[in-house]
Amino acid sequence: MSQEKSSFRGLVPFLVFILVYLGTGCYLQFKGTEMAFYQLPSPVAIFVGIIVAFLIFKGSFNEKFDSFLKGCGNEDILIMCIVYLLAGAFAQVASAMGGVDSAVNFGLTFIPPQYIAAGIFIIAGFISTATGTSVGAIVSLGPIGVGLAEKSGVSLGLVLAALIGGAIFGDNLSVISDTTIAATRTQGVEMRDKFRVNLMVAAPAAIITIILLVVFGKPATIIPPEVYDYSFIKILPYILVLGLSLAGINVFLVLTVGVLSAGAIGLCVVPDFTLLGFSSNIYKGFEKMIEIFLLSLLTGGLAEMVKRAGGINWLISKIQTMIKGKKSALIGIGTLVGLIDMAVANNTVAIIINGPIAKNISNKFKVDPRKTATILDIFSCVAQGIIPYGAQMLILIGFANGAVTFFDVLPYLWYQGLLFVLAIISIFVPFADYYINKYPWNFEEEKENK
Template identity: 60%
Template sequence: MSNNSNKIKANGIALIPFLVFIAIYLGSGIILNSRGVEMAFYQFPAPIAVFCGVIAAFLILKGNLNEKFDQFVKGCGSQDIMIMCTIYLLAGAFAGVSKAMGGVDSTVNLGLTFIPPQYITAGIFLISCFISLATGTSCGALAAVAPIAVALATKAGLSLPLTMAAVVGGSMFGDNLSVISDTTIAATRTQGCEMRDKFRVNLLLALPPAIITVVLLLIFGHPTSVPTMQSYEYDIIKVLPYICVLVLAIAGVNVFAVLTGGTILSGIIGIAYGKLTVLSFAKESFNGFTSMIDIFLVSMITGGLAYMVTQAGGLQWLLDRIQKMIKGRKSAEVGIAALVSLTDIAIANNTVSIIINGPIAKEISSRFKVDPRRSASILDTFSCIMQGMIPYGAQMLMVGSFTKGAVSPMAVIPLLWYQQLLAVSLIVSMFIPFADGIIKKDPWKWDNKEAADKKISM
């Protein structure tokens, strides 16, 4: 994109289609929320909101209809977009089949069985961390752990707001780090780096806040009455697919092989235990595909819209303005963090926020020599920090739903210690590079034109 943007004349009007998309998505959420609609910011389908932006692009941008359509299709079908969308489908299949064969329930019950009752709040955080890391979804982890956490908090006399903050914090830990999370997929593909490298860089930033959070929960999360230790039903075999996927991904095995192999392993275990048949295995795999259809379409259509806007000079106009405020690498990193954070506040969707800002972040990174592994980590992390803290985000809305309105988002937000510490960790790292060991050991090859677009081997 760097080469193309240098030849394109800046044009602020070209950004209007993106503004149309954001205005419709944000505006519908505000209107529905004012009317008391549950999950208001998730009622208007995101793919339709993006497509409204595409229509605006066809109406506003210069060129004949065929030229604009060719640009749109080229953007939709770009290599990065297609790889991203394929990974979404495979991740959905793995998550769906693994859940159907009982993997999520076994993982939660395994943790609850072996965590001492007096440490249950910290244990809930750790269980949420692992579930979200294994499944790649914060909402999925919340759905699995939150009902159990509410029951335990009531029985043990735990602070319900603190307990729910532990669930949300743990859920966002995995959403940010998981190699099958849609945010990780979007961040690494838009920045042109490998998932395992982003994971290693990101882990050094996320682990200290997670450890401090566990310590704080051990200190302040003691139950007023210690609940009786229970033995929940679990099967370690059903946890194996998650462990295998995680280990193989970090080891650098190809992402398609990892997710396909993980799905097949979960299917075999499900069939062996009588939870699945060959036919239901196929159906659950397909259901996993369809569960990702929203983000698949958003990614593909946004890719087309972004390419049209870029060719019309919109990205160049924005970069020219941003560049005036950026003086070097540190301020470039701050700028990337601010852009994705503000976008997530506006549209309450961390994956879409990354997709929107990915091309801009990639260009900024190229100009100011911000390592793509670093920019991918910043995009993913700050979008997850904001997503887990905004009161109208899916995570906070789910908290209200599971507690039946007994806990408001405003009571939970001050207790989201993990997200707050993670933000501090990222900001400090911009000025004191304490987590740059991997980057220094293997510097990005800026002189290699193919480096920025190297293919994922995971």
């Protein structure tokens, strides 16, 4: 069970997981099942891979079980899992006290009617950044976007593309997004550092997209402005969490403050928001994160077994034949996570699977892990934002009730395309590396800490 082993057999359990997950989704899609790729819980699929690992890896059962437990108990894995729970609690409590509705209505009230498409992008970006979920932003804004498109005469495909683009923008940058949590924890970097590097790539893509939406998204009919019901105080927890995160406060403290502030506001201003309801919503938030919590925990255990059996070393040795330096290393990491996301239709799962591999490649070729975390998040979000069978696109198209198809939305996915192009350019032309150059990563210090 030497860690220096290099064996394709060590990679087989991960391949089994992907094939079971992907195969089930494809089969159910063929059968016409709604949300086919989300019917099989991912922890069950990874559990199949774990069983295979115990069956085919050499060594006694106790040795393999010890490796599995070591992986589950990895500090980064446990931190990731706890952050997931706290992020879920914050999102649920803030939503229950009316934070999401207020944020949406606040944006709709102050964005001029002639900028509907651009406004939808901006509001979706804010909601997704604040809540850490692109799906949540799409669910909140989807019906509104469809209604605005119908009233104004703006192409429904364009409005829906603006919505999913803004949602992906926020999901990619949010400090409480599960993709950010997975990308930063697997690479051992701070969320604020990844945010600063990521922003330099995502912001230009967002600005260009907004300009295009303003130019090409002019409504045929100007909708009279409406004043929607909102309460600014209900938006404050989101602003507080974002501000504290960027200030470098410990993520556990940030999310705890977020949960308590959202609960306190709910208790003060929402009549039917009780202390018992507050505690119940905290637990509901935990429950919503159970799947990704279990997946991360089990994947950590399997990853350690795969590593000890030589699977990761084997994959790295094969990838290294195509990698000549830092630039090709980042291209390889981005390509791998993008392809895995297209296979499993879940960007967080893709990052969790690729995280250990990306970390090993980054260490070998001295790639700044903050850049690696950024590339992992960007490429997985781009892939998730364009696949027709992803949850985001399926929910989005569902709101249209047959009025548009994926192919009507596809030509307008400008943000995803721009983000991909700028991410590639940033690898070869370091326009986004100001923060990295100002605060270079100390690989020797990291080695000593280990």
